[in-house]
Amino acid sequence: MIHYPNGKKTKPSIDRKLSASNRGMTLENDLNLTNDYYLQLDIANIHKKPTPVQIVTVDYPTRSAAKITEAYFKVPSTTDYNGVYRGKAIDFEAKECSSKTSFPFHSIHEHQIKHLESVLRHGAIAFVIVRFSKYNETYFVEAHKVIEAYYGVKRSLPYEWFKTEAILIPMGLRPHVDYLKVIDQLYLGGKHETENKKDRK
Amino acid sequence: MIHYPNGKKTKPSIDRKLSASNRGMTLENDLNLTNDYYLQLDIANIHKKPTPVQIVTVDYPTRSAAKITEAYFKVPSTTDYNGVYRGKAIDFEAKECSSKTSFPFHSIHEHQIKHLESVLRHGAIAFVIVRFSKYNETYFVEAHKVIEAYYGVKRSLPYEWFKTEAILIPMGLRPHVDYLKVIDQLYLGGKHETENKKDRK
Numbered sequence: 068m069i070h071y072p073n074g075k076k077t078k079p080s081i082d083r084k085l086s087a088s089n090r091g092m093t094l095e096n097d098l099n100l101t102n103d104y105y106l107q108l109d110i111a112n113i114h115k116k117p118t119p120v121q122i123v124t125v126d127y128p129t130r131s132a133a134k135i136t137e138a139y140f141k142v143p144s145t146t147d148y149n150g151v152y153r154g155k156a157i158d159f160e161a162k163e164c165s166s167k168t169s170f171p172f173h174s175i176h177e178h179q180i181k182h183l184e185s186v187l188r189h190g191a192i193a194f195v196i197v198r199f200s201k202y203n204e205t206y207f208v209e210a211h212k213v214i215e216a217y218y219g220v221k222r223s224l225p226y227e228w229f230k231t232e233a234i235l236i237p238m239g240l241r242p243h244v245d246y247l248k249v250i251d252q253l254y255l256g257g258k259h260e261t262e263n264k265k266d267r268k
Numbered sequence: 269m270i271h272y273p274n275g276k277k278t279k280p281s282i283d284r285k286l287s288a289s290n291r292g293m294t295l296e297n298d299l300n301l302t303n304d305y306y307l308q309l310d311i312a313n314i315h316k317k318p319t320p321v322q323i324v325t326v327d328y329p330t331r332s333a334a335k336i337t338e339a340y341f342k343v344p345s346t347t348d349y350n351g352v353y354r355g356k357a358i359d360f361e362a363k364e365c366s367s368k369t370s371f372p373f374h375s376i377h378e379h380q381i382k383h384l385e386s387v388l389r390h391g392a393i394a395f396v397i398v399r400f401s402k403y404n405e406t407y408f409v410e411a412h413k414v415i416e417a418y419y420g421v422k423r424s425l426p427y428e429w430f431k432t433e434a435i436l437i438p439m440g441l442r443p444h445v446d447y448l449k450v451i452d453q454l455y456l457g458g459k460h461e462t463e464n465k466k467d468r469k
Contacts, residue, residue, distance in 0.1 A: 106386070112392075117319065118318065120318065120336065133340070137335065141318075153391065156357035190352060190355030
């Protein structure tokens with residue numbers, strides 16, 4: 068029997084993560100890998116913002132290592148992802164949806180909608196990426212369509228709505244979720260000039 | 269005597285903050301207020317990114333409130349501030365300098381320099397804001413100048429360097445640190461068209 072230095076058995080700290088990886092990658096992981104790919108190949112510089120946390124207490128057990136011992140999650144006031152691509156500011160939110168029939172609006176905060184409206188006004192390319200996990204389909208939805216629907220009567224967007232109003236993002240190995248391809252087509256007049264130079268599918 | 273609902277006397281939660289406000293606002297506070305001002309007047313949408321934290325343990329004392337009980341600060345892989353202004357992606361780092369004679373490069377991480385190089389290549393307006401606290405002077409330094417100097421021989425930038433190579437940012441009550449004025453002049457051909465419409469000094 069193996070004795071671990073701290074006397075504890077090793078076990079995955081968060082079981083949910085493990086089970087998610089068994090079912091297939093989460094949207095967040097896919098997007099992180101995709102953004103890493105874009106960064107490595109110098110195609111774009113887009114990052115996920117850190118999770119906003121209210122730090123209350125910090126301990127300093129050693130001089131070098133600060134340990135946060137009390138903190139709370141804060142409600143995000145912006146979207147999760149932003150950056151720059153082909154001279155344009157990029158801003159988006161990503162949501163995973165477990166329903167087969169509709170995407171509920173309560174999963175987007177109202178100030179995230181306000182934020183999308185604001186960055187649109189200032190000239191960013193803004194959108195929402197929605198994955199229907201049950202179908203393993205990932206959609207690119209232009210921000211103005213989400214905003215319009217959000218202020219409408221409905222409390223959710225039917226799956227069928229995405230079939231007509233959104234764009235299915237090509238999925239692959241590298242990059243996993245090639246949303247910049249959609250941006251090239253929708254906003255930037257087709258192919259990126261460096262696309263043939265780079266090893267990009 | 270006033271009895272507060274929770275039975276506690278009100279007191280500032282972090283004493284360090286109080287003493288800082290006595291000495292004058294920190295650059296971070298100034299920039300947060302400035303960005304709030306830009307946001308409220310719909311001039312720009314620029315935010316500080318949350319501090320990156322590695323969350324290890326989360327407790328759920330009640331169903332609604334998650335409490336983080338173990339977490340660590342991570343080294344940031346990007347700059348602290350970004351957003352969008354007049355159709356341009358904005359990206360910058362802000363540093364306070366307590367020395368009277370020079371700004372030491374060790375206060376900027378190498379991957380932050382790499383990040384600035386990357387966003388410049390992709391078309392962002394990128395820069396570093398440096399405050400010499402002792403003089404209460406806040407400088408706007410174009411990213412390409414910081415990058416060039418960083419890879420040079422010197423390990424710090426003399427205060428005199430800022431006098432010739434950087435631009436002193438106008439300070440005021442509202443906004444506190446009007447760095448967009450510098451951007452208007454340097455990159456966007458002068459005054460913002462909405463400047464006269466808005467109540468902006």
